[in-house]
Amino acid sequence: DVKVTQSSRYLVKRTGEKVFLECVQDMDHENMFWYRQDPGLGLRLIYFSYDVKMKEKGDIPEGYSVSREKKERFSLILESASTNQTSMYLCASISTRAYEQYFGPGTRLTVT
Amino acid sequence: DAKTTQPNSMESNEEEPVHLPCNHSTISGTDYIHWYRQLPSQGPEYVIHGLTSNVNNRMASLAIAEDRKSSTLILHRATLRDAAVYYCILRDDVQGAQKLVFGQGTRLTINP
Numbered sequence: 001d002v003k004v005t006q007s008s009r010y011l012v013k014r015t016g017e018k019v020f021l022e023c024v025q026d027m028d029h030e031n032m033f034w035y036r037q038d039p040g041l042g043l044r045l046i047y048f049s050y051d052v053k054m055k056e057k058g059d060i061p062e063g064y065s066v067s068r069e070k071k072e073r074f075s076l077i078l079e080s081a082s083t084n085q086t087s088m089y090l091c092a093s094i095s096t097r098a099y100e101q102y103f104g105p106g107t108r109l110t111v112t
Numbered sequence: 113d114a115k116t117t118q119p120n121s122m123e124s125n126e127e128e129p130v131h132l133p134c135n136h137s138t139i140s141g142t143d144y145i146h147w148y149r150q151l152p153s154q155g156p157e158y159v160i161h162g163l164t165s166n167v168n169n170r171m172a173s174l175a176i177a178e179d180r181k182s183s184t185l186i187l188h189r190a191t192l193r194d195a196a197v198y199y200c201i202l203r204d205d206v207q208g209a210q211k212l213v214f215g216q217g218t219r220l221t222i223n224p
Contacts, residue, residue, distance in 0.1 A: 033212075042217070043212075045211060048211065058211075090155050099158075099161050100158040101148075101156075101158065102158075103155030103156050104155050105154060106155050
């Protein structure tokens, strides 16, 4: 079974803290994605990566950065967390020219 | 990205067929129609996809209109486990990176 795992299911951080969300996939997928999901707004793409050390901005990259040092790992970084970044964060991966994108279980981040 | 339109919610009874509609009048010739669903407290999961012909798999069937401006996801015999938000997504598989643009989806309720 393809597995996309995320480091935490629930996370509580304070405003101004630096936050790392980790995602690991075990299927040697080239492409990895970070989304956030908010009520009424659906899933929105933050960043994606199509190869190691490569990254592309999605629709809402402001306030976020990413790191992809190894093929299996894609990290989302909140340099200085703010309350409007309280959300569900979902990681996904897919093999190039495949059709099925695999999602992790999500991390519910609360910034107080 | 071409847009899709789905009803906000639908309701059905257990063991009955469910037809989930999706309109995509601005679909381009290279857009595939993908369906994902999101069960409560989980990340989205792939259901089915197609280009022009109707498609069947173990989870569902996809009926695509001849002009490709609409499609219908068919669950042949709904169970309580099928209660989820269903997303209809257009994806241009030519461009690579396999980005998915999620709309609001249809929240499906299954009554026992």
